[in-house]
Amino acid sequence: AQKVTQAQTEISVVEKEDVTLDCVYETRDTTYYLFWYKQPPSGELVFLIRRNSFDEQNEISGRYSWNFQKSTSSFNFTITASQVVDSAVYFCALSDVTGGFKTIFGAGTRLFVKA
Amino acid sequence: DGGITQSPKYLFRKEGQNVTLSCEQNLNHDAMYWYRQDPGQGLRLIYYSQIVNDFQKGDIAEGYSVSREKKESFPLTVTSAQKNPTAFYLCASAPGTEIYEQYFGPGTRLTVT
Numbered sequence: 001a002q003k004v005t006q007a008q009t010e011i012s013v014v015e016k017e018d019v020t021l022d023c024v025y026e027t028r029d030t031t032y033y034l035f036w037y038k039q040p041p042s043g044e045l046v047f048l049i050r051r052n053s054f055d056e057q058n059e060i061s062g063r064y065s066w067n068f069q070k071s072t073s074s075f076n077f078t079i080t081a082s083q084v085v086d087s088a089v090y091f092c093a094l095s096d097v098t099g100g101f102k103t104i105f106g107a108g109t110r111l112f113v114k115a
Numbered sequence: 116d117g118g119i120t121q122s123p124k125y126l127f128r129k130e131g132q133n134v135t136l137s138c139e140q141n142l143n144h145d146a147m148y149w150y151r152q153d154p155g156q157g158l159r160l161i162y163y164s165q166i167v168n169d170f171q172k173g174d175i176a177e178g179y180s181v182s183r184e185k186k187e188s189f190p191l192t193v194t195s196a197q198k199n200p201t202a203f204y205l206c207a208s209a210p211g212t213e214i215y216e217q218y219f220g221p222g223t224r225l226t227v228t
Contacts, residue, residue, distance in 0.1 A: 045219040105157035
């Protein structure tokens with residue numbers, strides 16, 4: 001069965017701290033896709049990254065980086081030198097063949113960045 | 116500007132009334148989705164459509180209905196049969212249903228009293 005677990009409900013950091021958001025997924029498929037989305041207070045989800053199961057290379061985009069480890073079924077997201085504008089709810093999501101490529105979302109992690 | 120529009124942003128209804136939430140996209144995407152978000156929870160899929168005149172139930176379709184008569188439009192009706200309709204509703208679209216990321220609208224917050 002598909003499942004995405006974001007164990008951290010809320011995280012609070014002070015500006016300029018680094019913060020890592022954890023994501024653990026479950027799937028029996030060998031072909032699957034992982035995503036991270038950001039939901040700012042306005043409510044609209046914004047796509048951040050997509051990673052397929054055959055590409056375990058870590059990715060960096062500015063202050064954002066992602067660590068994909070199939071051995072631990074994790075796809076963690078790190079924000080370096082956090083800023084107040086990073087305050088949002090972050091969702092990890094999974095799409096696989098068995099699920100008909102419907103996307104399953106984790107419960108989300110609410111990040112507070114204080115000035 | 117290309118994107119997804121949902122209207123209205125806030126909607127209030129009395130219990131027992133049906134209400135239709137609008138979702139329009141001008142991204143020329145084939146797939147469209149409706150999700151429900153409750154406080155402290157992730158998104159749950161209500162309905163999705165891969166092509167015009169076709170749609171499938173998601174995980175929580177009971178009490179909801181949709182139509183897909185045009186590629187750019189995917190309205191959601193919350194019927195009186197939906198036992199707990201107060202929630203935040205998000206519409207999304209994607210180029211296809213397989214490997215693609217989804218693009219989301221700003222959402223509609225529905226309150227039923």
